[in-house]
Amino acid sequence: MALFMTELTGTDLRKNMKEQALLQENMALAEWDQLTGMPVEGNEFRAELSSYLSGRFFQVATGAEAADLVKYFKENKEALTADEQALFDRYVKDYEEVAAIPEDEYAAFGHLTSEGQDAWTKAREANDYQIYAPALKALIETKKQFIKYWRKDEATPYDVLLNQFEPGLTVEKLDGIFDKLKQGIIDLQADLKANGTAPQADFLNRDIPVTLQREYVWDAAQRLGYDANKGRLDDTIHPFMQDLNRNDARITTRWNKNDFQMAVLGIYHEAGHGMFAQNVAEKWDYTPFNKGISMSIHESQSLFNEVMLGRSKDFWQHEYPIMQAAFEGRLDDVAFDDFYKGWMLSKPTLIRTEADPITYPLHIIIRYEIEKAIFNEDFNVADIESLWNAKYEEYLGIRPETAVEGVLQDIHWAGGDFGYFPSYALGHLYAAQFYHTLTQTFDVPALLQAGDLQPIIDWRREHVWQFGASKSPAAVLKDATGEALNPQYWLDLQRERYADVYDI
Numbered sequence: 001m002a003l004f005m006t007e008l009t010g011t012d013l014r015k016n017m018k019e020q021a022l023l024q025e026n027m028a029l030a031e032w033d034q035l036t037g038m039p040v041e042g043n044e045f046r047a048e049l050s051s052y053l054s055g056r057f058f059q060v061a062t063g064a065e066a067a068d069l070v071k072y073f074k075e076n077k078e079a080l081t082a083d084e085q086a087l088f089d090r091y092v093k094d095y096e097e098v099a100a101i102p103e104d105e106y107a108a109f110g111h112l113t114s115e116g117q118d119a120w121t122k123a124r125e126a127n128d129y130q131i132y133a134p135a136l137k138a139l140i141e142t143k144k145q146f147i148k149y150w151r152k153d154e155a156t157p158y159d160v161l162l163n164q165f166e167p168g169l170t171v172e173k174l175d176g177i178f179d180k181l182k183q184g185i186i187d188l189q190a191d192l193k194a195n196g197t198a199p200q201a202d203f204l205n206r207d208i209p210v211t212l213q214r215e216y217v218w219d220a221a222q223r224l225g226y227d228a229n230k231g232r233l234d235d236t237i238h239p240f241m242q243d244l245n246r247n248d249a250r251i252t253t254r255w256n257k258n259d260f261q262m263a264v265l266g267i268y269h270e271a272g273h274g275m276f277a278q279n280v281a282e283k284w285d286y287t288p289f290n291k292g293i294s295m296s297i298h299e300s301q302s303l304f305n306e307v308m309l310g311r312s313k314d315f316w317q318h319e320y321p322i323m324q325a326a327f328e329g330r331l332d333d334v335a336f337d338d339f340y341k342g343w344m345l346s347k348p349t350l351i352r353t354e355a356d357p358i359t360y361p362l363h364i365i366i367r368y369e370i371e372k373a374i375f376n377e378d379f380n381v382a383d384i385e386s387l388w389n390a391k392y393e394e395y396l397g398i399r400p401e402t403a404v405e406g407v408l409q410d411i412h413w414a415g416g417d418f419g420y421f422p423s424y425a426l427g428h429l430y431a432a433q434f435y436h437t438l439t440q441t442f443d444v445p446a447l448l449q450a451g452d453l454q455p456i457i458d459w460r461r462e463h464v465w466q467f468g469a470s471k472s473p474a475a476v477l478k479d480a481t482g483e484a485l486n487p488q489y490w491l492d493l494q495r496e497r498y499a500d501v502y503d504i
């Protein structure tokens, strides 16, 4: 029976959204369990469960009922409250993204992504990009076809992909932001190399038992604002935060007894994601404004913890003695200044996920420039590796010797995710702009030195977290800081911090 023959209300829309949200919560729980504690032999049954749940989700999100809701409320939007109208706009956007693709092509794309990931794994084992290139090419060709279905008034094909992850983002805007950022970082790197003194950082490899690391960093996460009664910490291989709902946002980490910085900054980071999830306004429960938060704004909050606070001298003035005590004397002979300088050591790496805060955006800019060449200039997929290597040499001054430490390091493209990488760099820039506004609002150095983070936590809740996905990232930024994205705040902050650390 077609629903729209009868009169529909906001309750019908909310009921459908809630069903989607409940299925998502189930999927999230199954995924969290799979990545943290599921027995090895549980794989096959779990794959069956996950595929059943995502199939159900697909039906609820795109089936006849969803089609009727979209059709009905497009004509009867006034039957919805203001909040529901905003939710409906998002609902339509999500619905149309999938509905625009013919069903058989959508299913074929699913197969291509699993083949892509398979080819990526095999290519990594053989350390040979050309094993992966044909599968990657097939994925790119399909994505180009999808862009034709999706494209409305976007200026270039790649704009269509950017928009899916970051509403309103364009190549034109990003080119301007990234060119400025790239030049600023390259200049700063050259300055540090020519005029700076690189700090000693051997103490970072001291033997700190995992039990001590765990105890310290779990307490630290709570000092940063993570609510332990609405979360937990588990071990995993690739750390992530999984939010089931605002009262259950779980974080994960990995440990190395000879590299405590990894778990400390890793947990600061995931706790930032968790704090966001724990503080979305109650009125968005069971809606896409709770689950569908854009990656860049989420990342700005994890990076706020990891970089804005976790690399701040003022913050560590208060935090370092606490960590020294928690590590039971193992850092007692490292004076504060030596600790902070070593903690900040900057060194170009080939692997994105191991990059320090200065060079990280360069890794993203390289991926952005390559994606743009693929989708806007039909760049030859077989030649991506040489383009990749040339750009690493040019921007970072180091050249991958092997495909594994170069073009084969990320799984994103193998899963069909293009246009996603820029969000990581935007997260850094947003975090710095929020931080700058905070320094104009409070005496931030004094607060950090006193370990009083509450005003900062409250500001972040009020200006960022509560909205969930109900505002676009650009609107959140504009309303919170009074201006559009400006990469200069990030550049100024890094220059100030690193000039201090490198004695320039």
Ligand SMILES: [Zn+2]
Pocket (backbone or CB within 6 Å): 269, 273, 299, 302
């Ligand atoms: Zn993150």
